[in-house]
Amino acid sequence: MSRGSPAEEYRIPVGRATTIVDVAERAGVSKATVSRYLSGKSEVLSEATWKQIEDAVAALNYRPSQIARSLKGGHTRLIGMVVADVTNPYSVAVLKGAEDECQRAGYMLALCNSGGSPEKEQLLLAGLRAYRIEGLILNLAGPGGEKVPEAMPADLPVVLLDRHLPAGRFDFVGLDNIAAMGEATRHLVGNGYRDLMLLAEPLRGVSVRIERGLGFREAVAAAGCSGEVCEVDLRQEGAMGAALARFMAGPDRGPRAVIAASGLVTLRTVQAMQALGLRMPGDLAVVGFDELEWSSLVGPGITTIAQPTYDIGIAVVRSLLARLATHNMTEPRSTIFTGRLVVRGSSAPAGAARHVRPAGEG
Amino acid sequence: MSRGSPAEEYRIPVGRATTIVDVAERAGVSKATVSRYLSGKSEVLSEATWKQIEDAVAALNYRPSQIARSLKGGHTRLIGMVVADVTNPYSVAVLKGAEDECQRAGYMLALCNSGGSPEKEQLLLAGLRAYRIEGLILNLAGPGGEKVPEAMPADLPVVLLDRHLPAGRFDFVGLDNIAAMGEATRHLVGNGYRDLMLLAEPLRGVSVRIERGLGFREAVAAAGCSGEVCEVDLRQEGAMGAALARFMAGPDRGPRAVIAASGLVTLRTVQAMQALGLRMPGDLAVVGFDELEWSSLVGPGITTIAQPTYDIGIAVVRSLLARLATHNMTEPRSTIFTGRLVVRGSSAPAGAARHVRPAGEG
DNA sequence: TTGTAAGCGTTATCAG
C-alpha cells in the first residue's frame, strides 16, 4: 500500500462520517471484531488483527459514535448540570471541580442555566431527559423545586447542590450554613459589635438562605445581642441602600455590623455603603459569604466566609458516580463541607477601628 | 379506563424508560403514527388519533429519545463549547449569552474547560467529536491551536471566540482590540500621562494579546510618548510586583500609567500595587481590560475597557447557526465588536490626581 | 479467535 504524506493520510473524509464498517472493510475484518477492539478486549483478539484495526482506525481518524453506543447500551456517559446562576462565582468555581472530576471518569457535562426561573428549570430538565443523561447535578432555581421529581425518571440519580429540598430524597452536597453563620456572628460579637443585621435575598423556598437566617438568629440569641434578619429584593433599585439607611438610623445599641448572606449580596452591600458614604468598619462592619477574588482589594479588605468550592464540585460528581455504580440503590447521602472565616479589615475590632474612608471619596 | 390520581397517572415507570412503542400501544396506533405526532405533522393525522396519542404521551410522561433521533437523522442538536478558562468572568458572561441563544434555537450546549492546556483541548475535542456535535465554539487554549482541524471532521462548523488563528479558515467573533487599545492609550495620554506600560501575559500564540500589544505600540507611537510592553508570567509568584517595581524605578519621563491587558492581569496589578503601597492614580494610573463587577469598588474605581460579552455570546451562536443552515458552505465570517471605555478614578487627569491612599493602609 | 445476526428507539419510505 502506498502511503501518502501523514497530512493526507489523516484527512477526514468530507460528507458521511466514517463508521465502524469503514474501519472493518479497511482492516479486512467484521464489525464485531472492530467493536471488540474499540472496547479494548485485547485478550480475545490476535495480535495481527489488533494491529490491522489499529492502523485502519488511525488512517481513517475514526472515532466511534457515542450516540450509537448510547442507543445500544443505554449508557450515554452524559451528566446534566443545571445551575441557578452561571454568573455566580460560586457556581463557576464548583463547575470547575465538577468538570475536572467528570473528565477523569470519562463523563461529559451538559451545563444549563436556569437563571433562577423554576419554569425555565423545568424546560431544561425536560431537555436533559431527552438526552438520556445518566445523572443530574441540580442547583435549584428556587421555590417550586418540588416538581423536579415529576420532570425526571424516578430512577435518575440526582445530586442537589448547595440548595436542598425538604423531602430529603436526593443526595446533597453543600455547606454547614448554621455553623458558618455561627462562626461569623461570634467573630463580630467578639470584636465588640453589638447591633447585628443579616442581609439576605428573600428566604422563602431557598434552603441555604433559611439555614443562614436560622444560624444567625441562634448565634445572636446565644450572644445576647441585637440581631435582625433583613430580606432585600436585589432586583429592586435602591432597596439595599434603603435597608442600610434604615439600619443606621435605628436606636444606638452599640457598634453596628452586617453579614451579607451571599456573594451577590456582599457586592451590593459594599456598593450601597459607598453610595451612602458609610465607612467600613468605622460606621459599619461587614462580613460576607463566599470568598470573591476582590475581597482583599476593597477598602480595608472584606472579611468573608470562604467555601471550598472546587472540592464541592468534586464531591458532587463523586456522589453521583457512587450512586451510578450502585444503580441508584443507596440511601440519600449528604456531604457537608465546613466554611472558613477569612478575617480582614472590614470586621476589625470595634474600638480599634481606624476610620478609613472608602477610597475614592476624597 | 379507570383514571388514578394525577400523581399516580404521571408517575414515571422505574426501570426501562418508556419508548415510542409504549405510547403506540397505549394509544392503539402504530409507532409510525406516534412518530408523526411527535414531529408535529398535525395536517396528516385525524383529530381523534392526535388526541389519543396526546393523552398517551401525557399519561406516560413520555419524552422521545434524542439519542435515537440523532442516530437516525444525524442531527444531535448538540453544540460543543470549549473555553480556555471557565473561571474567567469574560468566558462566563459570553457563555450566558451563548446558552440563551442555544436554548432559543433548540440546541443544547456541552461545555468544556481546557484550562489553557492545548493537550487537554485536543482530548476534549476528541470527546466532543464522539458525541457528534453539530457545531463547535472554540476559545483556543493557546499556542498549538493549529492542530484543531486535525481533531475535527473537516466539515464541522467552527466559530472561534476571542482568539483566532492566522489561517482564517473559521468564523470568528471577538473584539476590535487595536481600536480598543488605541482608545485606552489616547485616554491616558489625554489625561497627561507620558510614561506608559502595557502589562500582558506572554503574547506568543495568543492573537488577542498580540493585537492588544500592537494597538498599544501604534497608539503610543502616534502620541509620541514612551510605551513599553511588559510580558508577565502570572504563574510566577511576585512577577507582577517585580515588573511594577522596575517600571516605577525607571527614569522619570512624566506621569506613569499602566494598561492591564486582561481581567486577570487587572486583578493582579491592583493586588501588586497594594502590596507595594502604590497609590492609584497618584503614583500610577491604571486602565484595565474587561469590566469586572468590582471595578467601581476598588480605590477610586478602575477605568476599564468593557466588552459587550452577552452580545458576543449571542453572536457566536448565531454565526454557528447561520453556518449550520447553509451546510457550512459560507465564506468564513468575522464579527467584530467594539469595546467601550468606562472612565473612573484610576485614570483621572495626572495633575488633578487626588493622592488617595488605597484604603486599609492606614 | 472471529463472524453472523439481532436489537437499541427513532424516522422515513413505501404501500394500503
Place this chain on the structure above:
DNA sequence: CTGATAACGCTTACAA
C-alpha cells in the same frame, strides 16, 4: 389517513 419495514452505528449473544 395509517401501518409495515428498513435503516441509523454500534454492541453482544450465539455460532463457527
